[in-house]
Amino acid sequence: MVWRVSQAMHDTLEDFKKYREKMNAKILASGNQQIQRFFNLDTRAYESGALSSKTKELLGLVASVVLRCDDCVTYHVIRCVEEGVASPEFYEALNVALVVGGSITIPHIRRAVERLEECEHLRKTS
Amino acid sequence: MVWRVSQAMHDTLEDFKKYREKMNAKILASGNQQIQRFFNLDTRAYESGALSSKTKELLGLVASVVLRCDDCVTYHVIRCVEEGVASPEFYEALNVALVVGGSITIPHIRRAVERLEECEHLRKTS
Amino acid sequence: MVWRVSQAMHDTLEDFKKYREKMNAKILASGNQQIQRFFNLDTRAYESGALSSKTKELLGLVASVVLRCDDCVTYHVIRCVEEGVASPEFYEALNVALVVGGSITIPHIRRAVERLEECEHLRKTS
Amino acid sequence: MVWRVSQAMHDTLEDFKKYREKMNAKILASGNQQIQRFFNLDTRAYESGALSSKTKELLGLVASVVLRCDDCVTYHVIRCVEEGVASPEFYEALNVALVVGGSITIPHIRRAVERLEECEHLRKTS
Amino acid sequence: MVWRVSQAMHDTLEDFKKYREKMNAKILASGNQQIQRFFNLDTRAYESGALSSKTKELLGLVASVVLRCDDCVTYHVIRCVEEGVASPEFYEALNVALVVGGSITIPHIRRAVERLEECEHLRKTS
Amino acid sequence: MVWRVSQAMHDTLEDFKKYREKMNAKILASGNQQIQRFFNLDTRAYESGALSSKTKELLGLVASVVLRCDDCVTYHVIRCVEEGVASPEFYEALNVALVVGGSITIPHIRRAVERLEECEHLRKTS
Numbered sequence: 001m002v003w004r005v006s007q008a009m010h011d012t013l014e015d016f017k018k019y020r021e022k023m024n025a026k027i028l029a030s031g032n033q034q035i036q037r038f039f040n041l042d043t044r045a046y047e048s049g050a051l052s053s054k055t056k057e058l059l060g061l062v063a064s065v066v067l068r069c070d071d072c073v074t075y076h077v078i079r080c081v082e083e084g085v086a087s088p089e090f091y092e093a094l095n096v097a098l099v100v101g102g103s104i105t106i107p108h109i110r111r112a113v114e115r116l117e118e119c120e121h122l123r124k125t126s
Numbered sequence: 127m128v129w130r131v132s133q134a135m136h137d138t139l140e141d142f143k144k145y146r147e148k149m150n151a152k153i154l155a156s157g158n159q160q161i162q163r164f165f166n167l168d169t170r171a172y173e174s175g176a177l178s179s180k181t182k183e184l185l186g187l188v189a190s191v192v193l194r195c196d197d198c199v200t201y202h203v204i205r206c207v208e209e210g211v212a213s214p215e216f217y218e219a220l221n222v223a224l225v226v227g228g229s230i231t232i233p234h235i236r237r238a239v240e241r242l243e244e245c246e247h248l249r250k251t252s
Numbered sequence: 253m254v255w256r257v258s259q260a261m262h263d264t265l266e267d268f269k270k271y272r273e274k275m276n277a278k279i280l281a282s283g284n285q286q287i288q289r290f291f292n293l294d295t296r297a298y299e300s301g302a303l304s305s306k307t308k309e310l311l312g313l314v315a316s317v318v319l320r321c322d323d324c325v326t327y328h329v330i331r332c333v334e335e336g337v338a339s340p341e342f343y344e345a346l347n348v349a350l351v352v353g354g355s356i357t358i359p360h361i362r363r364a365v366e367r368l369e370e371c372e373h374l375r376k377t378s
Numbered sequence: 379m380v381w382r383v384s385q386a387m388h389d390t391l392e393d394f395k396k397y398r399e400k401m402n403a404k405i406l407a408s409g410n411q412q413i414q415r416f417f418n419l420d421t422r423a424y425e426s427g428a429l430s431s432k433t434k435e436l437l438g439l440v441a442s443v444v445l446r447c448d449d450c451v452t453y454h455v456i457r458c459v460e461e462g463v464a465s466p467e468f469y470e471a472l473n474v475a476l477v478v479g480g481s482i483t484i485p486h487i488r489r490a491v492e493r494l495e496e497c498e499h500l501r502k503t504s
Numbered sequence: 505m506v507w508r509v510s511q512a513m514h515d516t517l518e519d520f521k522k523y524r525e526k527m528n529a530k531i532l533a534s535g536n537q538q539i540q541r542f543f544n545l546d547t548r549a550y551e552s553g554a555l556s557s558k559t560k561e562l563l564g565l566v567a568s569v570v571l572r573c574d575d576c577v578t579y580h581v582i583r584c585v586e587e588g589v590a591s592p593e594f595y596e597a598l599n600v601a602l603v604v605g606g607s608i609t610i611p612h613i614r615r616a617v618e619r620l621e622e623c624e625h626l627r628k629t630s
Numbered sequence: 631m632v633w634r635v636s637q638a639m640h641d642t643l644e645d646f647k648k649y650r651e652k653m654n655a656k657i658l659a660s661g662n663q664q665i666q667r668f669f670n671l672d673t674r675a676y677e678s679g680a681l682s683s684k685t686k687e688l689l690g691l692v693a694s695v696v697l698r699c700d701d702c703v704t705y706h707v708i709r710c711v712e713e714g715v716a717s718p719e720f721y722e723a724l725n726v727a728l729v730v731g732g733s734i735t736i737p738h739i740r741r742a743v744e745r746l747e748e749c750e751h752l753r754k755t756s
Contacts, residue, residue, distance in 0.1 A: 004515045005618050008574065011382045023614035032595040034293055035602060041289055042607045045225040050214035055181055056222055059188045063226040064608070066189045066734075068447065069572065070386065071611035088176035091410040096182055098413060099171040100189040102732025103420045104442070104696075107449035110401035114383050130641045131744050134700065137256045149740035158721040161728060163419055167412055168733045190734070192608075194321065195698065196260065197737035217284040224287060228606025229294045230316070230570075233323035236275035240257050243278075263634045297603040302592035307559055308600055311566045315604040318482075318567045320699065322638065340554035343662040348560055350665060351549040352567040354480025355672045356694070359701035362653035366635050369656075389508045423729040428718035433685055434726055440689045441696045441730040446573065448512065466680035469536040474686055476539060477675040478693040481546045482568070485575035488527035492509050541671055545664055
């Protein structure tokens with residue numbers, strides 16, 4: 001058997017989701033209870049409260065773009081689409097990230113837009 | 127005359143605002159037109175559009191906390207208060223920043239909360 | 253009453269500790285339960301387990317230096333001293349941070365060494 | 379049709395350029411005027427003025443290496459070669475980035491050098 | 505001949521090591537003596553001294569995770585395994601990185617765990 | 631005796647220089663030879679070679695602004711002035727940093743301009 005790691009950019013959203021689930025399961029199976037609790041806090045941070053889930057997902061998206069993490073951007077793009085973020089809202093949020101974080105965020109914005117297109121493609125073909 | 131620069135943390139919001147205005151004026155007077163245009167884009171990024179100013183200021187606040195810039199945090203705290211962000215909304219946004227950005231953001235969150243208190247103090251005494 | 257915020261660098265370790273406690277208490281009193289849980293995870297991450305508290309505090313110190321957070325560096329310098337980190341160990345850890353994080357960490361290393369001196373000063377005079 | 383996103387590292391400079399153009403066109407077609415203006419400012423920042431384009435591209439290269447963005451590094455390597463940056467100049471600029479940004483920049487420096495080789499390869503075979 | 509650059513995530517540890525050696529050799533052959541000296545300092549920072557190599561590799565791992573550099577994480581995972589870091593120690597170090605650096609480190613932690621598995625796979629099959 | 635640490639922003643360039651020298655001397659006196667060698671590489675990185683000192687100081691300035699380190703910015707502003715960087719060159723370099731690094735760099739640009747003014751003030755009064 002030849003071992004091959006996953007690429008940083010997963011070919012499809014489906015691949016991304018599978019990899020994310022598989023590795024999260026392994027990390028949670030490690031027996032480190034504090035990591036489990038952190039993962040739980042991570043999930044709960046985006047639940048509807050005083051702010052809506054939609055607003056929180058936009059916060060997560062902008063934080064991910066300015067910190068320049070492609071996987072985190074992918075995750076929040078998916079979630080934003082699920083929460084009904086419309087295209088002009090999406091671009092206005094990306095513009096805030098671009099102005100705050102500078103041109104260094106542009107490659108991540110390109111990939112965010114590519115993922116957004118993939119979400120729309122999946123919606124049309126499913 | 128003894129020259130003294132401003133400290134990174136201004137004593138009061140009033141000091142912060144004065145320093146910000148004074149230095150921005152000097153930068154804009156430098157004759158570099160592109161910096162002027164950037165400053166203009168920066169202001170316009172938070173104007174109401176498909177997303178409300180309130181939502182955009184929350185995006186700016188979270189981006190500033192995860193990138194750990196005290197002056198930017200101060201600015202967006204002031205603007206969030208002006209846009210009517212309520213205390214529980216404020217803390218939920220800070221929680222998203224804390225979870226995304228980790229404990230390294232905590233000193234900035236402490237100073238954000240201190241600035242929030244100062245805004246409330248100013249409102250009561252004015 | 254004139255409102256004055258704390259400076260980013262507290263004059264003494266005593267000031268740092270008081271400010272940290274005061275603001276943490278305010279944040280925890282805000283009623284945001286998830287922030288409380290995060291603070292709890294933060295404390296527990298450095299407790300002795302498979303790795304000793306001393307090793308974990310060194311990990312926290314190096315992470316704080318490469319991420320360049322003075323308050324976090326101050327906190328872990330205090331804790332490293334309490335865990336018995338000796339001066340050559342301290343400098344070897346700082347050297348790892350310096351090599352990984354580059355010359356941009358040097359101002360933070362200067363302040364880390366100043367805090368270390370203050371810890372030693374307090375030990376001698378108490 | 380199977381959807382496949384582009385990898386973070388494009389196989390060839392040709393692929394990089396095509397992807398960059400394709401996605402920039404989509405972003406600019408989104409109708410968000412402020413993003414358009416930012417892209418315009420980004421292009422103009424490297425035009426010859428008081429400083430030469432060559433110096434500005436070196437500034438862009440070093441900024442990209444210390445902020446560790448492979449696509450940005452690729453772009454500025456191409457532009458530096460076009461502006462006539464010689465190999466010893468290139469390595470001296472990379473050395474400044476390495477010293478400022480630390481060993482964490484080394485993987486990006488490896489890829490910068492690989493891209494530089496590709497530019498030289500293209501020049502010889504074209 | 506079609507030129508193809510290496511992907512940011514190398515398929516196997518073997519690929520990673522070969523690429524790292526090949527590019528380091530090219531960089532060192534460039535004749536820039538200061539880069540050579542930096543590479544030398546980088547190697548020596550993890551040698552046993554007042555702190556053990558094992559502790560220093562854990563410091564390098566945590567610094568790499570909070571600064572979010574996959575290649576650096578891969579390198580320190582390999583070295584941690586060679587220094588005999590046990591699985592619970594590994595996860596406790598990752599937990600410190602996760603708490604300090606936040607959820608933005610999670611994609612890098614997933615890849616760190618995947619590399620750790622590959623190291624274990626190699627040990628069993630060699 | 632009351633112990634007081636230095637503030638992150640030194641009141642004057644004279645204070646900055648004294649503090650920098652005092653703490654560097656202490657760090658170098660610690661006996662950690664590798665830190666000494668790093669400091670030496672740091673100094674040498676800006677010496678004239680294939681690129682002029684002036685260009686290298688501009689590289690150092692832009693790297694410091696995008697990484698947002700006030701002390702590093704102060705140091706390179708002083709050095710840029712010594713190398714004869716003229717005001718329009720200075721602002722064009724800051725504009726590159728602003729575009730690459732985004733609005734999050736603005737507070738550091740304000741302080742860079744304040745330091746530049748202080749350098750000019752010193753030149754006139756000395």
